[in-house]
Amino acid sequence: MPDRLPASVVDSHTHLDACGAVTxxxxxxxxxRAERAGVGRVVTVADDLASAQWAAEASTWDERVFAAVAVHPTRTKxxxxxxxxxxxxxxRLPRVVAVGETGLDYYWDxxxxxxxxEAFRWHIDLAKRVGKPLMIHDRDAHEDVLRVLEEEGAPDDVVFHCFSGDEVIARRCVDAGYVLSFAGTVTFKNARSLREAARLVPSEQFLVETDAPFLTPHPFRGQPNEPYCAAYTVRNLAEVRGVGVHEIAESARRNAERVFRLLSVTGG
Incomplete structure (x- = not known):
């Protein structure tokens, strides 16, 4: 368990069901466990219909839990x-704070x-109709993701979950007003381009996530990931950006509260 962060952060993208949660x-x-590390709230994210139904229900069990719903691009056949x-x-449920994860995945077939x-375009339209942020999955599909967003007209708030691009893609996203969410991948030794991207993102345009149970931060790769591990990524981002841990934690918290409208969410 990491030392507690000096300010509470939000794990902006996790999969509590895939972490083993049922009840x-x-x-x-x-x-x-997350709260003891300074990760006070989480957004649990769906990847298929059953997961979306579970996430929406789970968000009513604990005031620290919110949900995002969509059908993952690999499941849109x-x-x-x-x-x-x-x-x-x-x-449209009150504790569902985003439409996601949706987007394009050209890695898997x-x-x-x-x-x-087609599904991505529908989810973009849904996010605009319900007035909630769009949470994007982009794997090996940067150009098409950006093209479709431009063609459809992006919602007011767009989050690139587990951002995986380089400095050039990051700059294009930043210039478009999108928010980049960094996961444990930014701590990996071979992630030089990703760390360069993390350096250039303005303080009001980044989030922190785990994507748990996947992408456990270095030096714990290979071990199960959980929301508490977002604390390791926060500390790594502080080192990468050359600022204090408190500054990263505060920015990540404020950004999550703004993008997901967390302070206005009520109801079960």
């Missing part, structure tokens, strides 16, 4: 009206690119 007690245990109707219903792009 409200499971969720509470995970979030309690069959994404029909029934799925769209249910995602939209969930997206589970869904055709045209099916992914």
């Amino acid at each position: 409200a007690d499971d969720v509470r245990e995970i979030v309690d 069959a994404f029909g009206e029934a799925e769209r109707s249910e995602v939209e219903r969930l997206a 589970y869904s055709p690119h045209d099916a992914q792009q």
